[in-house]
């Protein structure tokens with residue numbers, strides 16, 4: 179019902195970062211992929227044929243100078259629909275979906291994989307530790323038309339299993355962390371790539387516990403990029419700690435080391451790197467790009483303050499005209515979407531799930547607190563007859579017209595020196611270790 183058919187080229191843009199784009203031409207410049215449209219049987223890398231005329235799917239869109247991070251239980255269809263109403267050009271990531279889930283829920287795939295066509299460009303994030311299931315999941319996802327497949331490597335987000343969605347599915351994040359040389363990830367990426375015709379990428383942290391030297395990170399990147407068609411890495415610029423701290427703490431306690439990110443950009447000129455972690459404003463996004471980042475991924479800030487972050491992406495990052503929609507107009511469109519999806523999977527989605535991404539829509543605005551109290555009260559009164567329209571009628575009076583109807587305001591100023599140290603602290607250039615070469619050619 180919601181299957182996407184893919185989009186054509188978006189009108190050309192005048193990027194604000196023309197200097198950057200000259201230095202770093204569009205992403206995926208050399209990326210070839212196997213031309214394997216909807217393969218019928220599982221393919222392993224040795225069967226992969228690279229075609230000269232390979233069309234680069236991702237170049238149908240402006241490159242991922244800005245992307246919204248995958249966030250389990252947050253970047254669902256509802257959030258992504260809202261995000262796309264605010265920014266046309268931001269790349270959107272799904273929540274991580276376990277390959278095993280895709281394979282075992284084969285009869286119910288739309289629930290996990292379907293998305294509205296307006297959500298392009300959209301990246302599917304898969305996690306897993308079983309190559310066979312990773313291959314099958316990739317194949318099952320192909321018909322949905324994602325623009326890229328991202329594989330999640332180091333993350334505690336699925337370990338410690340905070341989320342009921344992945345609890346009991348095995349903490350594959352931990353197992354993958356014990357693969358510091360990237361052997362498994364290289365295999366997984368080859369398998370994914372051999373079973374899809376879209377670009378592939380890896381999202382990883384900069385290290386784990388004591389495996390946190392720049393050289394170890396480089397060995398991993400070298401191995402994965404040399405032994406699989408992976409040319410794009412999303413770098414969450416802090417390491418993961420396995421000492422029992424919660425996934426949430428793991429997103430704030432390990433310090434950010436942007437210097438590792440910028441050193442990767444320096445040392446792997448043929449690869450593309452997206453920086454992630456602790457970037458909160460469009461001002462900081464642009465600073466990261468000016469400093470040489472190929473792309474910037476924003477997670478929590480884009481969820482906690484969607485209007486103020488996303489509404490500036492098209493103009494301030496892509497140099498495209500800003501959306502002229504006011505918050506009221508966005509809500510009108512979102513309401514139509516919301517009412518069209520309520521209950522399509524039996525009890526789900528329900529009103530609460532559809533409304534959830536809006537809870538920070540009025541961040542810091544007059545009426546926000548009052549609106550949230552109204553929303554809490556209205557949730558308690560929800561009946562099967564409640565629609566998103568009726569929900570809005572009951573609650574939105576709490577927000578002044580001036581907020582609902584005002585155009586996008588000035589973007590918030592970021593922390594000016596956010597990347598200042600990263601150039602000063604750059605680690606020495608990477609030299610391929612003998613061990614890494616041996617592993618590669620063994």
Ligand SMILES: Cc1cc2nc3c(=O)[nH]c(=O)nc-3n(C[C@H](O)[C@H](O)[C@H](O)COP(=O)(O)O)c2cc1C
Pocket residue numbers: 247248249250251252273274303330333335381414429454455456457475476477478479
């Ligand atoms: C609630 C939540 C869920 C997350 N789920 C995922 C996930 O499914 N896959 C993933 O790779 N990262 C996940 N992350 C990590 C984010 O993608 C991102 O790397 C991290 O939040 C750092 O970026 P930020 O500082 O901009 O938020 C999650 C983060 C949060 C806050």
